[in-house]
Amino acid sequence: xxxxxxxxxxxxxxxxxxxxxxxxxxxxxxxxxxxxxxxxxxxxxxxxxxxxxxxxxxxxxxxxxxxxxxxxxxxxxxxxxxxxxxxxxxxxxxxxxxxxxxxxxxxxxxxxxxxxxxxxxxxxxxxxxxxxxxxxxxxxxxxxxxxxxxxxxxxxxxxxxxxxxxxxxxxxxxxxxxxxxxxxxxxxxxxxxxxxxxxxxxxxxxxxxxxxxxxxxxxxxxxxxxxxxxxxxxxxxxxxxxxxxxxxxxxxxxxxxxxxxxxxxxxxxxxxxxxxxxxxxxxxxxxxxxxxxxxxxxxxxxxxxxxxxxxxxxxxxxxxxxxxxxxxxxxxxxxxxxxxxxxxxxxxxxxxxxxxxxxxxxxxxxxxxxxxxxxxxxxxxxxxxxxxxxxxxxxx
Numbered sequence: 283x284x285x286x287x288x289x290x291x292x293x294x295x296x297x298x299x300x301x302x303x304x305x306x307x308x309x310x311x312x313x314x315x316x317x318x319x320x321x322x323x324x325x326x327x328x329x330x331x332x333x334x335x336x337x338x339x340x341x342x343x344x345x346x347x348x349x350x351x352x353x354x355x356x357x358x359x360x361x362x363x364x365x366x367x368x369x370x371x372x373x374x375x376x377x378x379x380x381x382x383x384x385x386x387x388x389x390x391x392x393x394x395x396x397x398x399x400x401x402x403x404x405x406x407x408x409x410x411x412x413x414x415x416x417x418x419x420x421x422x423x424x425x426x427x428x429x430x431x432x433x434x435x436x437x438x439x440x441x442x443x444x445x446x447x448x449x450x451x452x453x454x455x456x457x458x459x460x461x462x463x464x465x466x467x468x469x470x471x472x473x474x475x476x477x478x479x480x481x482x483x484x485x486x487x488x489x490x491x492x493x494x495x496x497x498x499x500x501x502x503x504x505x506x507x508x509x510x511x512x513x514x515x516x517x518x519x520x521x522x523x524x525x526x527x528x529x530x531x532x533x534x535x536x537x538x539x540x541x542x543x544x545x546x547x548x549x550x551x552x553x554x555x556x557x558x559x560x561x562x563x564x565x566x567x568x569x570x571x572x573x574x575x576x577x578x579x580x581x582x583x584x585x586x587x588x589x590x591x592x593x594x595x596x597x598x599x600x601x602x603x604x605x606x607x608x609x610x611x612x613x614x615x616x617x618x619x620x621x622x623x624x625x626x627x628x629x630x631x632x633x634x635x636x637x638x639x640x641x642x643x644x645x646x647x648x649x650x651x652x653x654x655x656x657x658x659x660x661x662x663x664x665x666x667x668x669x670x671x672x673x674x675x676x677x678x
Contacts, residue, residue, distance in 0.1 A: 284391075284392060284395050284400060284401055285426055285447060285448050286401050286402075286424050286425050286426050286445060286446070286447055286448075287390055287391055287392035287395075287401060287426070288388060288389070288390060288391075288424070288425055288426065288427060288428055288430075288431045288517060289388065289389040289390075289391060289401060289404065289405055289408075289422055289423070289424055289431060290386065290387075290388050290389075290422065290423040290425075290428070290431035290432045290434065290435040291372070291386065291387055291388075291389065291405075291408060291420050291421075291422050291435070292385065292386045292420060292421050292422075292423075292435045292436075292439070293368070293385040293386065293412075293418060293419075293420045294328075294418070294419045294420055294421055294439060294440040294441055295325060295326070295327050295328055295331075295440070296325065296361070296365075296384065296385035296418070297315045297316075297324050297325035297356060297361060297385075298313050298314075298315050298325045298326055298327040298330075298354075299327070299418040299419065300360060300361055300364050300416075300418060301313070301315050301325075301354045301356070301357070301360075302327065302354070303416075303417040303418055304417075308352060308354075310329070311329065311350070311351075311352055312326070312327065312329040312330035312332075312333060312335070312348050312350060312351035312352070313326065313327040313329070313330060313351060313352050313353075313354060314326050314330055314335060314341070314344055314348070314351045314352070314353045314354070315353075315354050315355075315356050316341075316353075316355070316356050321340075321341050322338055322339060322340055322341060323335060323336065323337055323338065323339045323340075323341060323344050324337060324356050325337050326344070326351075328440060330344075330348050330351050333347045333348035333351075334347045334348075335347055335348050335351065341353075359538055359562060359566065360562075361384060362384065362566070363565065363566045363569055364416055364418070365384040365385065366566075366569050366570055367415065367416060367569050368412055368416060368420075369381055369387065370569070371408065371411055371412060371415065372387060372389055372408070375389065375391060375394050375398055375404060375407075375408065376389050376390060376391050376393060376394045377519060378390035378391075378393070378517050378519050379517075379519060379520075380517045380518050380519060380520045381520050386435075388428055388431065388432075388517045389517065390516070390517035391404050401424045401445070402424055402443060402445050405422035405424050405443045405445075406443060408420070408422065409421075409422060409441070409443065419440060419441040420441070421435050421436075421438035421439045421440060421441060421442050421443070421444075422435055422438060422442075422443045422444075423435030423436070423437070423438055423443075423444055423446070424443065424444070424445040424446070425445070425446040425447075425451070425511075426446075426447075426448050426451070426511070427511060427512075427513040427514070427515070428464070428513055428515050428517065429463070429464035429465075429508055429511070429513035429515075430446050430451060430454070430455070430511050430513070431446075432464045433446075433454075433455070433458070433462060433463075433464065434446045434454075436462075448511075451510075451511035452486070452510065452511065455482045455483075455486075455509065455510075455511055456481060456482050456483030456486060456509075457481060457482070457483065458481060458482045459471070459480065459481060459482070460474045460475070460479055460480065460481065460482055460484070460485055460505075462482070463482060463485075463505065463508045463509070464508065464513070465504075465508075466505070466508075470497075470501070473497065474497070474505075477496055477497075482508075482509050483509075485505050485506065485509040486506070486509035486510055488506075490502065490503060490506045493505060493506055535574070535578075535629050535630060535631040535632075535633060536563050536566050536567055536570075536572075536574075536629065536630055536633065537563060537578070537627060537628060537629030537630065538559045538562045538563050538627065538628060538629075539559065539580060539625055539626065539627025539628070540555055540558075540559060540625065540626060540627070541582075541624060541625045542555070542623065542624060542625065542626075545584045545622040545623060545624055546622065546623050547620045547621060547622045547623070552613065552623060552626060553610060553613070555626055556579075556606065556609050556610060556613065556626060556628060557606055559626070559627065559628045560602055560605045560606040560609055560628050561602050561606075563605065563628055563629070563630055564600055564601065564602040564605055564630075565602075567600040567630065567633070567636075568600050568636075571635060571636045571637070572600065572633040572634065572635060572636055573598035573599050573600040573633065573634060573635075573636045574598055574599070574600075574630035574631055574632050574633045574634070575594050575595050575596075575597065575598045575599070575631075575632045576592055576593070576594045576595070576630065576631040576632045577592065577593055577594075577595065577605055577608040577609055577612070577628070577629070577630055577631075578590055578591070578592040578612075578628070578629040578630075578631060579591050579592075579609050579612040579613055579626070579627070579628060580625070580626065580627035580628075580629070581613070581616065581618070581623055581625070581626055581627075582623065582624045582625035582626075583621060583622065583623060583624060584622040584623070584624050586624065588625075589616065591612045591615065591616065592612070592631070593608050593611065593612055594632075595608060598632070598633075598634055600636060605628070605630060609628050613626075
């Protein structure tokens with residue numbers, strides 16, 4: 283059995299990396315994701331971080347620190363889709379995946395070494411696979427415990443692997459500031475500094491009872507154990523957070539909508555947008571391994587009046603063209619003609635696991651068709667990015 287079975291995988295500047303992966307023009311410039319006029323920064327790439335820009339910072343301050351940065355609006359649905367795909371990559375290696383957030387997870391690989399090799403090799407293979415399939419990088423810490431693996435992944439950034447074997451734990455931990463210990467916040471760090479405990483080594487060499495009298499019994503005991511790398515917590519398999527942020531309950535529905543830059547009354551423009559939205563939703567469904575029967579169309583007019591119409595299909599589907607045809611049928615049934623639209627949206631409801639859906643072919647139906655085409659597109663997208671393959675009507 284390996285002595286370093288815990289991996290902490292942390293995506294590098296995840297939101298910024300996903301937002302710019304298909305934008306070669308943004309690879310060498312500072313980029314800020316989110317913020318807007320009066321918002322806060324969701325993420326920043328490493329070039330922006332060199333100027334002091336950090337997530338959670340008011341956008342006005344970020345612009346003062348880095349006026350040359352390019353600001354991009356976040357696409358939470360894309361972030362969620364990429365996150366879900368990355369987690370599925372983890373689960374191909376081990377079922378013991380504890381998802382902490384959209385961009386980080388702990389893996390226990392002790393049961394995977396016979397098939398996949400030692401933990402360091404697993405870490406390198408995961409990094410290569412994620413880069414190849416998603417076009418982004420990650421950093422991995424490898425250790426005997428959750429807390430040390432977390433600290434190791436920080437030292438691995440960006441785009442690296444750091445292994446901390448048991449015999450090197452104290453050498454690795456003790457020079458660090460106490461604020462680096464997993465779970466130690468600013469208040470606890472300030473309190474320990476006031477007590478003269480500046481490094482992890484200072485905490486480790488303070489008698490446990492003395493530490494407990496100073497900061498409390500439970501916290502003192504916990505800090506002392508962390509300082510010696512004695513975190514005994516186990517990785518607990520936990521599903522990813524809802525990857526369809528802003529897109530409804532992922533157990534029941536998935537959807538996407540788009541507000542036009544100006545009001546639209548051209549049917550062809552509306553249908554192009556419906557196709558783009560449908561392709562996005564169907565791809566997310568296939569990544570999540572679900573299918574749905576009910577397609578819902580949302581339209582919002584220039585005066586902000588909103589209509590929704592739904593249609594239930596004979597069987598659950600995740601096929602882009604089938605969902606799109608249903609959405610177009612709903613749109614045409616409204617008879618809008620020259621009505622000016624502000625927004626359109628597509629949602630698929632009543633989601634069930636794709637493995638429970640069995641399609642019954644009819645006489646004369648092709649053996650291979652749109653489902654196989656969708657999956658070929660998914661493979662190309664994973665390998666070459668979201669812009670690699672798209673319907674011809676969406677080019678240009």
